[in-house]
Amino acid sequence: MSELSRIREKLLEWSKEVLEPTMKRFPEIKKEFLTEEGFRIRRIYTPLDLEERGWDYIEKLGFPGSYPFTRGPYPTMYRGKPWTIRQYAGYGSAEDTNARYRYLLGIGQAGLSMAFDLPTQLGLDPDHKLAWYEVGKVGVSMPSVDEMDLVFRGIPLDKVSTSMTINATAIEVLSMYVAVAEARGISKSVLRGTVQNDILKEYIARNNYIYPPAPSMRYATDLIIYAAQNMPKWNSISISGYHFEEAGATPAMEVGFTLADAIEYVNHVLDRRVLGIDSFAKRLSFFFAARTNFFEQIAKFRAARRVWAKIMKDRYGAKDPRSMMLRFHTQTAGVLLTAQQPMINLIRTTIQALAAVLGGTQSLHVNSYDEALSLPTEESVKLSVRVQQVLLYEAGIIDTVDPVGGSYYIEWLTDMIEDKVWKIIDAVDRMGGMIRAIENGYPQREIAKAAYEWQLRVDKGEIPIIGVNKFVERKEEMKVKVLKVDPEVRDRVISRLRKLKESRNEERVESLLDELRKAAEREEINIFPHILEAVRHKATLGEISGVLREVWGEWRAPEVY
Amino acid sequence: MSASATLSLPSPHQHRFRVIISKLGLDGHDRGAKVVARALRDAGFEVIYLGVHQSPEDVVEAAIEEDADVIGVSILSGSHMELITDLLKIMREKGLNVPVIAGGIIPPDDAKELKKMGVFEVLGPGTPLSKIVEVYRAAAAQVRRK
Numbered sequence: 001m002s003e004l005s006r007i008r009e010k011l012l013e014w015s016k017e018v019l020e021p022t023m024k025r026f027p028e029i030k031k032e033f034l035t036e037e038g039f040r041i042r043r044i045y046t047p048l049d050l051e052e053r054g055w056d057y058i059e060k061l062g063f064p065g066s067y068p069f070t071r072g073p074y075p076t077m078y079r080g081k082p083w084t085i086r087q088y089a090g091y092g093s094a095e096d097t098n099a100r101y102r103y104l105l106g107i108g109q110a111g112l113s114m115a116f117d118l119p120t121q122l123g124l125d126p127d128h129k130l131a132w133y134e135v136g137k138v139g140v141s142m143p144s145v146d147e148m149d150l151v152f153r154g155i156p157l158d159k160v161s162t163s164m165t166i167n168a169t170a171i172e173v174l175s176m177y178v179a180v181a182e183a184r185g186i187s188k189s190v191l192r193g194t195v196q197n198d199i200l201k202e203y204i205a206r207n208n209y210i211y212p213p214a215p216s217m218r219y220a221t222d223l224i225i226y227a228a229q230n231m232p233k234w235n236s237i238s239i240s241g242y243h244f245e246e247a248g249a250t251p252a253m254e255v256g257f258t259l260a261d262a263i264e265y266v267n268h269v270l271d272r273r274v275l276g277i278d279s280f281a282k283r284l285s286f287f288f289a290a291r292t293n294f295f296e297q298i299a300k301f302r303a304a305r306r307v308w309a310k311i312m313k314d315r316y317g318a319k320d321p322r323s324m325m326l327r328f329h330t331q332t333a334g335v336l337l338t339a340q341q342p343m344i345n346l347i348r349t350t351i352q353a354l355a356a357v358l359g360g361t362q363s364l365h366v367n368s369y370d371e372a373l374s375l376p377t378e379e380s381v382k383l384s385v386r387v388q389q390v391l392l393y394e395a396g397i398i399d400t401v402d403p404v405g406g407s408y409y410i411e412w413l414t415d416m417i418e419d420k421v422w423k424i425i426d427a428v429d430r431m432g433g434m435i436r437a438i439e440n441g442y443p444q445r446e447i448a449k450a451a452y453e454w455q456l457r458v459d460k461g462e463i464p465i466i467g468v469n470k471f472v473e474r475k476e477e478m479k480v481k482v483l484k485v486d487p488e489v490r491d492r493v494i495s496r497l498r499k500l501k502e503s504r505n506e507e508r509v510e511s512l513l514d515e516l517r518k519a520a521e522r523e524e525i526n527i528f529p530h531i532l533e534a535v536r537h538k539a540t541l542g543e544i545s546g547v548l549r550e551v552w553g554e555w556r557a558p559e560v561y
Numbered sequence: 562m563s564a565s566a567t568l569s570l571p572s573p574h575q576h577r578f579r580v581i582i583s584k585l586g587l588d589g590h591d592r593g594a595k596v597v598a599r600a601l602r603d604a605g606f607e608v609i610y611l612g613v614h615q616s617p618e619d620v621v622e623a624a625i626e627e628d629a630d631v632i633g634v635s636i637l638s639g640s641h642m643e644l645i646t647d648l649l650k651i652m653r654e655k656g657l658n659v660p661v662i663a664g665g666i667i668p669p670d671d672a673k674e675l676k677k678m679g680v681f682e683v684l685g686p687g688t689p690l691s692k693i694v695e696v697y698r699a700a701a702a703q704v705r706r707k
Contacts, residue, residue: 118587118638122614130616133640133647134587207589207613247592335592339686372686374668375639451592452599459689468687482668485639559612561595 004051011046019043035296037250039416045408053415060306060411064401066321068309070302070414071402072360073325078398084363085388086163088331090115090140091375092489094150097140101155103378107385111193111363112155113163115139116173121208123169123545126493136489138375139165143493143540144500148176149183157181162193163238163329163363168210170197171223171528172544175535178231182536194235194285194329197223200261200434201240203557204443205247210545213435215552218523221268226528228280235285237265238329241304244443245289246335248451251300252417256424257434257443258286259307263425264434266316277316281323290356291333292348298404299413301328301359306414307421330356331365337372341467345369350387357397358404364388374482444560497540504538512537513547520551578701580631581624583611585648588638593664593686597633600690601697617648621655629659630701631681636665641675649679660700664688 001009033041042049062068065075074080087104089112090097101112116139119131125143126135135141140151157180166173174195178188199216202209209216220237227236241249241258249257262284269280288304291297308326312318332352337345346369353366366384368376376384391397404410431437438444457463464470512534519525527548534544582598584591591613598610609627611620624632636644645663652658660681667675672683681700684693 118589122587130587130614133643134638137639138588202589207584207591246590337686372666374666448595448599452596455596455600455690459691465687469689482670557612559610561598561610 004047007046007048011048035251035413036291036293037252037296037417037420039296039413045412047408049408049412053412055411055415060415061405065325067313067324068306069325070306071405073305073327073362075401077360077401078357078392079401082392082398083357083361083388084111084161085109085385085392086111086113086329086363086365087381087384088113088115088165088365089381090151091117091138091483092136092140092485093492094140094142094147096136096486096489097151098153098155100378100381101151104381104385105155105160107382108389109385111161111163113365114151114165116164116166117141118208119143120173120541121166121169123172123210123542123549125497125540125542126490127497128542132490135493136485141489141493142173142176143497143542144538145176145179145535146496146500146538147493148173149180152180157184158186158190160192162191164193164195167196167199167202167206168208168216168219169541169545170195171219171531172535172541174223175528175532178532179536188231190233191231192233194238195223195227196240196287197237198240198261198265198287200264200438201243201258203438203555204257205243205249205447207557209555209557211548211552212555213438215520215548216555217264217268217435219527219548220265221272222526222528224265224269224280224283225272225274226526228275228283234283236280236283238285238287239265240287242287242289242331244447245291245333247447248449248454249447250450251291251296252420252424253443253446253450254288255300255304255307255417256421257428257447258288259304259311259421260425260428260434260437262286262308263311263315263428267433270316277312277318278320278323281312281316281318282320282325285362286326286328288328288330288356288361289333290330290352290359290361292336292351292355294351294355295410296413296417297352297355298359299410299417301330301356301361302410302414303417303421304328305360307418307425311425327362329363329365330359330361332356332367334367334371336465337367337369338465338467339372341473342369342373344467345372346383346387349384350391353387353391354395354397357391360402370481375485377481377483379481439558441558441560448561500538500540508537509534509539509543513539513543516544517547517551520548577605577607578630578698579607579609579627580633580697580701581609581611581620581627581629582633583615583620583623583635584613585615585617585620585634585636586638586640586644587614588636588640588665589613590637590665591635593637594633594635596690597635597664597693600694601633604694604698606697606701617644617651620648621651621657624652624659625655625657630704631660631662631697633662633664633697636663636667639666641665641667642671645675645680646678659704662696662700 064072118134120142124131224236241254309324312324368380516530
């Protein structure tokens with residue numbers, strides 16, 4: 001008798017003799033158990049559940065560091081290289097941010113992750129009318145190369161790896177970083193880091209776009225091509241699902257829309273006929289969220305790796321295994337933080353971080369417990385770093401590669417998510433790609449609908465949230481220290497901007513901006529070197545962005561809710 | 562699942578309240594604003610959703626043009642004090658007297674301050690939709706004067 005038949009026989013026996021009598025005396029607490037994706041979860045998983053799906057070890061898992069990379073992108077994973085502890089930070093002026101970065105490096109963080117304020121993300125200098133309210137609020141103000149120099153004072157640019165959450169103005173900001181490095185005698189070819197440069201997700205979820213989709217895609221593609229040719233250690237894009245999840249996407253939507261975006265970027269780069277697939281695909285990186293719904297999140301990350309490997313191999317004919325490996329950063333899900341009993345968030349983020357690590361993340365940001373109330377304080381950020389350090393040093397999680405691999409439940413879930421991800425990618429393909437889908441409002445609509453349904457279920461108590469709809473404390477003491485950005489930040493940044501404009505060669509700046517305008521008008525020219533040159537000569541972010549606005553126009557979104 | 566099961570619809574003789582829902586400032590986090598817009602719509606409000614990147618001037622202008630009964634603004638960037646101060650100032654200048662409801666990431670002390678300044682209510686994270694609908698209804702009923 002085969003092993004599977006023996007299991008089948010024993011399972012029946014167990015059902016009758018053990019399970020049934022128990023169920024009679026102690027019925028289960030719910031009629032059905034569902035994942036967040038809506039999959040009905042079985043009582044127990046055995047090899048039979050995998051057999052039912054035609055599951056094959058070599059085909060589905062293989063080995064870490066080789067196709068289809070389900071078990072991880074690297075053969076030794078955290079035994080060889082622990083994930084990078086990378087807390088997203090930045091606020092106020094360059095001095096405030098410099099102090100926070102030195103603090104983070106001092107308590108054991110290995111990589112930096114830059115947050116920029118909204119004017120910087122939207123191409124407005126701090127003295128612009130619309131910028132007035134927002135200077136230095138959700139990130140550091142970065143109007144010029146001088147501010148970048150201040151942020152990195154005393155930080156060795158050839159030693160740290162720096163991630164930048166910047167999209168619509170990614171070339172301007174990366175150029176500032178390059179210009180500062182070069183001024184310190186460091187070649188751009190040794191710089192390590194990531195620039196988000198994912199404009200498509202801005203139209204779907206994050207809303208920090210400037211130009212219409214077509215010129216925005218040209219801009220993003222120019223950056224990817226320039227980096228592939230000049231910055232071999234730089235990840236030229238971080239294709240992001242995090243913001244979809246935050247906006248309400250289910251796990252399969254998060255991965256499906258992200259990979260559909262990735263396909264659109266790859267197509268655009270290939271269409272330019274400058275680079276072959278294997279000369280840039282290895283520098284594409286990804287960014288996902290980690291929610292509290294533990295097992296399905298682990299499965300989500302593993303499924304994402306498998307689907308991407310197949311896309312690169314089958315659709316694009318990639319040969320280099322590095323082109324096929326999906327490497328990603330994770331942030332714990334901000335939307336799951338509660339303002340009620342905020343200390344509970346520490347427990348939530350620990351579970352979320354564990355899911356990310358068991359899912360094989362390359363770097364990790366753990367949200368701070370006070371972030372449903374305000375920007376995090378130094379004390380709360382320190383705890384976020386400590387959560388990661390406990391996982392890394394105390395919990396024994398890193399001792400073997402993919403410790404959850406082979407769990408009947410996890411493998412079943414990974415398969416289920418994978419199926420649904422393919423369905424979403426197929427749907428987007430049928431619409432003619434992600435730009436079309438965005439113009440139709442498809443991902444926006446799907447995500448908004450999921451967000452609304454989620455909220456209705458929370459309100460009904462179907463989704464329990466401790467402190468919000470369960471174990472609520474009526475008279476809650478809200479004693480959380482709140483970080484406030486000094487309102488003088490704006491004046492300081494603006495006065496430095498004035499001085500910069502007085503000190504530079506105005507004629508030179510004018511002529512460089514004019515050259516940029518001409519380059520922007522012609523699609524076959526890469527605008528990166530033009531922006532870099534303008535930045536070196538102290539053109540401001542708002543001036544550069546202003547030129548591109550004139551040439552390309554601005555995007556008004558169709559409002560879908 | 563139908564929303565009307567949870568959010569009671571108004572009876573036919575009731576006036577349909579008109580409400581502006583907007584992101585105020587440059588912040589793009591619009592999940593909350595969209596969910597609130599939809600909940601109010603399902604509860605029988607006429608919702609004018611302005612979307613992201615709205616200045617205080619834009620919101621006041623739209624409220625006058627649309628003859629809104631209530632203005633709802635959502636801010637998660639930390640700029641709520643400056644933005645709402647200006648919004649209220651411009652409303653006064655234009656003689657617009659309708660209740661303003663704020664949502665987003667607003668620390669408790671700021672929420673108190675905003676209410677002192679004349680904001681009708683501040684609805685933070687975790688507020689149930691039924692409560693949100695109730696607050697908007699109360700705000701609209703209070704000023705329905707025409």
